[in-house]
Amino acid sequence: MNIAVRPFEEKKANKLQSTRIAGKLVNDYWEMVWRAKEEGKLVCWYEGSAINPFLEAADICWVHGEAYSAMLAARHQEGTAQRVAEERGYMRELCSYARTHLGCAVSNQRLRGDNAGATPDEDDLTWKLPAPDMIISAYAYCSTGQQWDEMTSRVFGKKIPIFNVSLPWIWGSKPDAGYLRGQEWEETSDYVERQLHDMVKFIEERTGKPYPWDRLHELMADIKRASELRLEAMELCTAQPAPASFFDWVVSIAPINNLPVPGVKQYFETVLEEVKQRVRDGEGAVPDEKYRLFFDGIMNWNKVGWLANKFARWDAAVVAGRYTHMAFWQEPGLIDPGKPVRGMAQNYLICPNNHAAPILIDLIMGLCRKFKVDGMVIHASRTCRAFTNPQFMIADAAHRQLGIPSSMFEGDVTDESFYKDELLNSRVEAMLEAIESRRMVAA
Numbered sequence: 001m002n003i004a005v006r007p008f009e010e011k012k013a014n015k016l017q018s019t020r021i022a023g024k025l026v027n028d029y030w031e032m033v034w035r036a037k038e039e040g041k042l043v044c045w046y047e048g049s050a051i052n053p054f055l056e057a058a059d060i061c062w063v064h065g066e067a068y069s070a071m072l073a074a075r076h077q078e079g080t081a082q083r084v085a086e087e088r089g090y091m092r093e094l095c096s097y098a099r100t101h102l103g104c105a106v107s108n109q110r111l112r113g114d115n116a117g118a119t120p121d122e123d124d125l126t127w128k129l130p131a132p133d134m135i136i137s138a139y140a141y142c143s144t145g146q147q148w149d150e151m152t153s154r155v156f157g158k159k160i161p162i163f164n165v166s167l168p169w170i171w172g173s174k175p176d177a178g179y180l181r182g183q184e185w186e187e188t189s190d191y192v193e194r195q196l197h198d199m200v201k202f203i204e205e206r207t208g209k210p211y212p213w214d215r216l217h218e219l220m221a222d223i224k225r226a227s228e229l230r231l232e233a234m235e236l237c238t239a240q241p242a243p244a245s246f247f248d249w250v251v252s253i254a255p256i257n258n259l260p261v262p263g264v265k266q267y268f269e270t271v272l273e274e275v276k277q278r279v280r281d282g283e284g285a286v287p288d289e290k291y292r293l294f295f296d297g298i299m300n301w302n303k304v305g306w307l308a309n310k311f312a313r314w315d316a317a318v319v320a321g322r323y324t325h326m327a328f329w330q331e332p333g334l335i336d337p338g339k340p341v342r343g344m345a346q347n348y349l350i351c352p353n354n355h356a357a358p359i360l361i362d363l364i365m366g367l368c369r370k371f372k373v374d375g376m377v378i379h380a381s382r383t384c385r386a387f388t389n390p391q392f393m394i395a396d397a398a399h400r401q402l403g404i405p406s407s408m409f410e411g412d413v414t415d416e417s418f419y420k421d422e423l424l425n426s427r428v429e430a431m432l433e434a435i436e437s438r439r440m441v442a443a
Contacts, residue, residue: 011315013308014285016244018274019251021267026071029259036061037130042206045132047097047148048139049167049348050257050329051199053223057216058203063129064258065148069100072125073301073414081107081126082415090151096383096415098148104129105155131156134206136199138165140351142386163202165195167348172356179359180331180350192345219261220344221337227329229268230256233275234325238371241284242292242319243275247308248285249324250299256328286317291435294368295321296394297379298387302416310424314432319371322364323387326352353386360390361397368402374435377428378408382418403438407431 036043044055047065055062072078081103088106090099107127135152139145153160168188176182200211237244255264295318311318335343376398380388395406407427411419
């Protein structure tokens, strides 16, 4: 297929320069985590929802399981943890976020636990996570989260106290139901808000101190503003050519999702200014933008830069995605920094896995219209059925409602062995040919 203007291999994604700051922020954060025990800090492991502001306010070191697994995969250092987990008996079809993180827990116990004896490799990040003093589970939709935490507790001899926050599925089946509205929405928001207040009591029990609510209010004011800046920058990508891509927003997930709050607002101010300048200059994330695509699925963390350049060589700007544009404090208007708990609960509930199909599909079709996409790339993550479950319905809706084609490829969030490059190539090229045919008919 010959769709390139310039030689195919010469083209690369024009990545946002400001997102390089995220790399330093990520490195600084994990260095802080690795020395937490030396500094006498309590450590909490958690998965799923961004409860880290509750922990940061209380001066508790927080470890987000998915974030650590993603970081290892992005650095191509996930293999040891996954191998250790498989040796322990965790099958390859298990969520690879969980499998990788559980491998880290097993390694931690082998090298730091009561029966420690092996000499750790300082370059191997698998074992470096400090053991948890507490575990908080707050997972929307995916039942793996609770089982993941239970398995972690077993690795540490069932000695770690666990607090579970239940985040109910939004069925959206009542007559008054809709996005952020209806009786079910209000009742579910009440239910989660009560649990978060109970979680604060759990934190107080662990620290032996009154909870510093004023500090949480300050942090959430900054998160709200950072989210507004992030969404404003994303909105500017409706411009043609798009000044930033899905892959730039993937790189920017850690700052909004799990990094220390100080510095995050400034990060997104810098990103927004660069995006604005690119719009003024007519500079695109893809040098010769010819196609605009929507990406449905969690990112392949060991393929971020690889895929960004691959789509750039096809002149395809991936302008939006469910993972980036429908998650991570995506409704800052719900947050009242003076009374933040309810708005935090509601942002946890609107995780893009937690909507019934009609609401979810309506939101995705809205994004496709807003960003004027020509096609949809669907990443069916082999070990994340929570995200892949509705994808055939999403593809069908894109065809019926918008008349746009889709291409689906199988990969994974952190296990690179499930990704097959030749399948992605053939399927995306077929989709781009379909887009070209549609344009010729329309002309």
